[in-house]
Amino acid sequence: IKLLLRDLDKKENDQITMEKLVERINDVSASLIDMVFRENNILYPTLKTILSEGEWAAIKEEEDVFGYYKIKPSKWTTEEKPIYPYQIDRELTEKEVSQLPNEIKTILTKGETEGDKHRVVREGDIRLDKGYMLSDEINMLFKTLPFGITFIDRDDRVRFFSGRRTFSRTESVIGRSVRLCHPPKSVGIVNKILKAFKEGSREKADFWINIGDSLIYIQYIPIRNEKGEYLGTIEIEQDVTDIKKLEGEKRILDWK
Structure with missing residues (x-):
């Protein structure tokens, strides 16, 4: 058609x-x-x-x-x-x-077809909202994502980070107040964002900055349960330099 x-x-x-x-x-x-x-x-x-x-x-x-x-x-x-x-x-x-x-x-x-004998739920699988995954699969999925993720819980503590990060971060930040992960001059902005997320008055805060020849896009998004209760905030940072250059369409695989 x-x-x-x-x-x-x-x-x-x-x-x-x-x-x-x-x-x-x-x-x-x-x-x-x-x-x-x-x-x-x-x-x-x-x-x-x-x-x-x-x-x-x-x-x-x-x-x-x-x-x-x-x-x-x-x-x-x-x-x-x-x-x-x-x-x-x-x-x-x-x-x-x-x-x-x-x-x-x-x-x-005629026996020309055979039923699918595959079992989706395996021993050790974790039940997610939409599907099942092993903890190792979940961990590697986060590590493979083309952007960095940090999860801050409802008490404003860093619980998790993974992915391809632009800003260096070590495991010593786990459990630390998110306010201690930013320069003192940025703490006021961090407090303002988290306060708005907890009150439910905002659902996103984003920034983009130039670092050398790269354009870095940073997003803060609140995470809520099905009742709308605040669970924490996710910070996403991504190098969008190449994405910004995209034009038109690409529908054909060009591997060589």
């Missing part, structure tokens, strides 16, 4: 022939008809057969993320808790298989 819209723009500027435009329209029309047929006769009947109410609850919970085409479904609720793909560990019954569309049934009976 996007290509068709581009071609329509080209036609207005006489950059494409009518014959080519009609060919594109026919291709799009055939693709849409085929897609709707497969949805109505294969996809929807299959989902109706194999998905539990808990799985539908998970779909309903996440559908707003992707949005809707033309219409928005009516409100639907269930007492079942959402069940996500990684939480499912079962095989289809013979009755369920018999109710599937022939296209899917043929694939299953």
Whole structure:
């Protein structure tokens, strides 16, 4: 459809022939008809057969993320808790298989596909808000991020720092008051930012400074729990020199 819209723009500027435009329209029309047929006769009947109410609850919970085409479904609720793909560990019954569309049934009976046996939750995994990770993975993730992070808790103490830092920082700052991590002339600004975050009157403070040929972008962002209660502040520092130079788009991998 996007290509068709581009071609329509080209036609207005006489950059494409009518014959080519009609060919594109026919291709799009055939693709849409085929897609709707497969949805109505294969996809929807299959989902109706194999998905539990808990799985539908998970779909309903996440559908707003992707949005809707033309219409928005009516409100639907269930007492079942959402069940996500990684939480499912079962095989289809013979009755369920018999109710599937022939296209899917043929694939299953021929053994042309194999179920995903991977287990998401491993021994030692830490349950995060969205997913699971080992402590080593979390640690290396922070160390690999292309910017530096410092976490200051609700008592204004440095609890954690990692990432690629512009300003040197050693482990001796852990547990130290954040006010002792800044020059005396900056303490007033630090106090003002933290006070505003705790009061809820501000949700961000940012600065950018030049160090040599580099442009450093610094952000302070409050962290709150689901109730809106203040848990601490995260400081992010990033060298944005190369980012500032970006223009246009880059959609192709240029590795050599």
